[in-house]
Amino acid sequence: MARTTANQPPQSTDRPLYAQVATLLLDELRDGVIPPGERLPSERHLAAHFGVSRETVRQALEMLRRSGAVATDRRGSHATLPGGPVEAPQSLAFPVGARSADPCAVDRATVTWEVPPAEHAEVLGLAPHRPTLVHRYRSVAPDGRALRAAVTSFSAVALAEVAELARYRDRADGATPAQLRRAYDWMRRAGLTLHHRDAISQLGDTASVRVTRRVHDQYARPLEITDLVVTAERDALVYEFTLPAAG
Structure with missing residues (x-):
């Protein structure tokens, strides 16, 4: 979702707006923008990203939940498309260059x-x-x-x-x-x-x-x-x- 402007759904369609947003979000999930198992951004962020209301985002997420592309638990919504697990990624050290080569440092x-x-x-x-x-x-x-x-x-x-x-x-x-x-x-x-x-x-x-x-x-x-x-x-x-x- 690395965009500087909102990814707004097309306006010339008979499909409900939430369905259009669900399709756009699903495309981004399939592109690997959010890996399987990774937590989705908040409804507020998704609403700003797609240029729609939070209620529309809520309906789009519900549509994706019914299709099995998204799952929701107490920690939020997660992508569930097939792919490698991301539960224990190799984290980068903070800050960059932390830990000197000198073992006594x-x-x-x-x-x-x-x-x-x-x-x-x-x-x-x-x-x-x-x-x-x-x-x-x-x-x-x-x-x-x-x-x-x-x-x-x-x-x-x-x-x-x-x-x-x-x-x-x-x-x-x-x-x-x-x-x-x-x-x-x-x-x-x-x-x-x-x-x-x-x-x-x-x-x-x-x-x-x-x-x-x-x-x-x-x-x-x-x-x-x-x-x-x-x-x-x-x-x-x-x-x-x-x-x-x-x-």
């Missing part, structure tokens, strides 16, 4: 409620001088050397949609430890499909590199941006991917 992380860096605010669509949840991570060697450091800013969307993140606002004092290692799991549980874009660049003539990760959801709404700096001459940055077998 000590991780430190805190959160603050503050105005983010200007480039972060621009990417996240935040108004100038508007504060948000900012996460700072450092990996330090036993001798006090900084091995890697990351700064993450979360968008207003992430804080509105992910209850676990929103709760940190009251304790964002810059002193309380806050690793947030499960941040991406929390986002997925909130019904968000995560799209990551990582860019790696060298910092001038130094041996350090910067990794910038941008994350948005299935509606192309920004969720977070992280800047990680790694001292490459002393540490290694490893990306690990798992791809399922075909068929």
Whole structure:
């Protein structure tokens, strides 16, 4: 559902509007936009996505439930089309580059409620001088050397949609430890499909590199941006991917 405009049903048809929405949603489920077993976005989000009322979305979901394409339990509605399970996916570490190659390194992380860096605010669509949840991570060697450091800013969307993140606002004092290692799991549980874009660049003539990760959801709404700096001459940055077998 990674669209920037509503996917409105065609108007020149005799089919009820909810049936048209059900067909559009079913097409997206078959395209794998939401994997089997994954929680669907909320009725409010689906209504905005398709440009219809929440009642129309409710009727469309009921139609898909009757056909067996969607199932609903106390956690919400889920896609049930045939496909691989997604109950225990391999989660990406938060923040990007968390955990140094040095087994003796000590991780430190805190959160603050503050105005983010200007480039972060621009990417996240935040108004100038508007504060948000900012996460700072450092990996330090036993001798006090900084091995890697990351700064993450979360968008207003992430804080509105992910209850676990929103709760940190009251304790964002810059002193309380806050690793947030499960941040991406929390986002997925909130019904968000995560799209990551990582860019790696060298910092001038130094041996350090910067990794910038941008994350948005299935509606192309920004969720977070992280800047990680790694001292490459002393540490290694490893990306690990798992791809399922075909068929």
